Amino acid sequence: QKGVEQNSGPLSVPEGAIASLNCTYSDRGSQSFFWYRQYSGKSPELIMSIYSNGDKEDGRFTAQLNKASQYVSLLIRDSQPSDSATYLCAGNSGGSNYKLTFGKGTLLTVNP
Amino acid sequence: ETGVTQTPRHLVMGMTNKKSLKCEQHLGHNAMYWYKQSAKKPLELMFVYNFKEQTENNSVPSRFSPECPNSSHLFLHLHTLQPEDSALYLCASSVSVPAAFGGELFFGEGSRLTVL
Numbered sequence: 001q002k003g004v005e006q007n008s009g010p011l012s013v014p015e016g017a018i019a020s021l022n023c024t025y026s027d028r029g030s031q032s033f034f035w036y037r038q039y040s041g042k043s044p045e046l047i048m049s050i051y052s053n054g055d056k057e058d059g060r061f062t063a064q065l066n067k068a069s070q071y072v073s074l075l076i077r078d079s080q081p082s083d084s085a086t087y088l089c090a091g092n093s094g095g096s097n098y099k100l101t102f103g104k105g106t107l108l109t110v111n112p
Numbered sequence: 113e114t115g116v117t118q119t120p121r122h123l124v125m126g127m128t129n130k131k132s133l134k135c136e137q138h139l140g141h142n143a144m145y146w147y148k149q150s151a152k153k154p155l156e157l158m159f160v161y162n163f164k165e166q167t168e169n170n171s172v173p174s175r176f177s178p179e180c181p182n183s184s185h186l187f188l189h190l191h192t193l194q195p196e197d198s199a200l201y202l203c204a205s206s207v208s209v210p211a212a213f214g215g216e217l218f219f220g221e222g223s224r225l226t227v228l
Contacts, residue, residue: 004154034216043202043219044155088155099168100217102155 003027006089006103015112019076023089023103026070030091030101033065033072038086038105048074079110115139116220118203124226127193133223135186135203142207144186145217146178149200161186193227200224 006023013019021035032051036044050056050063050072062075072091076083086105093101116137125131137144146158160168161180175197177189186203204217 043221044217045219046216049216090155099157099160100155104152104154 004089004091004101004103006087006106008104008106010107010109012109012111013079015079015081015110017079017110019079019083019108019110021074021076021087021089021106021108023072023074024070025072025091025101027091027093027101028070030093032092033063034090034100035061035063035072035074036088036090036102038088040085044088076108079108081110081112084109114221115218116203116205118201118220118223120223121221122224122226124228125190125193126228127195129193130189130191132190133188133201133203133225135188135220137184137186137203137205137218137220139205139218141205141218142183143205144180144183145204145206146186146188147202147204147219149202149222150198155202159188190225193225195227198225198227 004023004025034046035048037047038044048058048061048063050065053065053067056063060077064073072089086107088105089103090100093099119134123131143162145160148156148158157170158172159178164180164183175192179187200222202222203220206217
């Protein structure tokens with residue numbers, strides 16, 4: 001069954017720590033991967049996209065992609081309470097570059 | 113002016129009612145989407161419109177009827193819904209379909225639907 005699986009969480013980390021969010025996908029045809037952040041009662045917002053194997057860094061966020069292992073991760077360094085949200089992993093599917101398959105999300109809580 | 117605006121934000125309807133959800137995007141995008149978000153479930157793609165043409169219907173029941181009169185507006189017409197259709201309905205837009213990388217979706221705040 002094709003899909004995107006995320007570690008279900010919830011994940012709780014202390015302020016200043018590194019939060020690690022993981023995601024695996026089953027569609028080997030997926031080429032593009034995205035991390036969306038969704039605050040409670042709000043809509044998802046894109047925070048990272050990654051298309052090539054390796055790491056991509058943007059400020060405190062680092063996305064990692066390993067296509068051989070079909071694994072995507074998001075690291076948040078120096079976690080802040082404002083990072084507390086649900087993080088959604090998504091990948092394009094079915095050979096389409098617009099049809100995204102989302103994971104269920106991982107709830108992250110950063111404790112002051 | 114927010115990028116993607118959805119109305120109403122909350123809707124309660126009976127199973128025999130007919131109602132509509134409205135979405136408007138102010139980003140100059142050409143692709144618009146309806147997603148369904150239920151508790152404990154992944155976001156589900158329902159419909160995709162590209163330059164007003166429907167390019168995706170993800171096996172959605174006919175009690176959901178989309179309409180896209182232009183690239184800035186998207187509607188979801190609802191009739192004879194079931195209680196299990198209660199969910200958050202999210203509208204999104206992107207530059208175009210196909211885009212080089214189509215995952216950069218901009219979401220509206222959603223319409224919370226409750227079917228009694």
